[in-house]
Amino acid sequence: MTTFERYVFRRLSAVFLVTLAALAGVVWATQALRQLDLVTAKGQTIVQFIGMTMLAMPFLVQAMAPFALLIAMLVVLNTLSNDSELIVINASGASRAILLRPILVFATVISLFSASLSLLLAPAGLAALRDEITQVRVDLVANIVRPGRFIGIEDGLTFHIRNRGGDGQLEGLLMHDERAEDTVFTYEAARGRIVEAADRTLLVMQDGTIQRRNRGNGSISIVRFQSYAFDLSSMVPTSTVSTYKASERSTLDLLSPDPEDVYAAENRTRLIAELHDRLSQPLYPLAFALIIFLFAGEPKTTRQNRHAATLAALVSAILLRTGGFGILTLVPSMPAARFALYLLPLGAIVLVGWMVAMGRKPRWMAAIGSLAERIGERIEALVARLQGQQQGGAA
Helix, strand or coil: CCCCHHHHEEEEHHHHHHHHHHHHHHHHHHHHHHHHHHHHHHCCCHHHHHHHHHHHHHHHHHHHHHHHHHHHHHHHHHHHHHHHHHCCCCHCCCCHHHHHHHHHHHHHHHHHHHHHHHHHHHHHHHHHHHHHHHHCCHHHHHHHHCCCCCCCCCEEEEEEEEECCCCEEEEEEEEEEEECEEEEEEEEEEEEEEEEEEEEEEEEEEEEEEECCCCCCCEEEEEEEEEEEECCHHHHCCCCCCCCCCCHHHHHHHCCCCCCCHHHHHHHHHHHHHHHHHCCCCCCHHHHEEEEHHHHHHCCCCCCHHHHHHHHHHHHHHHHHHHHHHHHHHHHHHHHHHHHHHHHHHHHHHHHHHHHHHHHCCHHHHHHHHHHHHHHHHHHHHHHHHHHHHHHHHH
């Protein structure tokens, strides 16, 4: 690449990385909050929580990458235009290919990056996250111990705790056991902790009392203790086998699922939709890059309005991706629609590429530009009128 082409490529890469980090970070925060209560119920540290939720990051990055490319290209092209760099390049007699080449190289790199995420890293990360969530859900604390609530574990056995510490310690513990035929037990303790010992799950209580009430004569006896272990092994769920959804399965598994896999047998069409969605996703960065170049890649003077071109590029790219999502929802019920997952972005690439090569633009872009100019004039007139009224009132 020439010096100018390397310059454009570097700027695109820098803006893309910053934008992708911001978008993925925001989406990650919203997704992490959904798992916060489930994970903290196990008494994990913040480092463990972040490590667990970061397993979904490849999937989030893969979903945000085309939109980060979209924003990066708009920012860089508008900056080059505002700084008159595109005008200087055009005035020097250089063709538009000098700007198109680094954009296509950049889009190709992002497409390969998106392919590696969608085909390998994203499903592996989601599968690992599913394993972690399954492990948390079979944990006794995550399932039955909730602060401020009375939780019935079995018929006749109820738990209640006042608070749960960040290190997993239970505070203000109350347990009521009516399972025995002749005696009712009520356990109270200042502190407690779930521990694993000798392949058993124990609730170790400290500084508390055991109240025994005889059902026959109603007599009550109270025993104080410094430490007491209550066996919970029979109440702990034992199923730790994860059931992976379509998005959490490897690409090889989607290509040839296990015949004995119940989920795969019952959701064959979902697996097909997921497979073709993964294979088609790397096409969107190329389509987005050509769309942005078509609308915003021409040099414009400072007197020319670029807002219409930016708006047209955004609307076209968003409609294209929305169409892809819409087709994806049809594939489970209409398997033949899977071919449209490829035809839509490929059709956009061919059509927009032809328009770029021929130097043409959609006719409706002129109408959008005219509408944007009229709206801008109305807004400026309204602002000027409001400012005049404020000055008159002040006088």
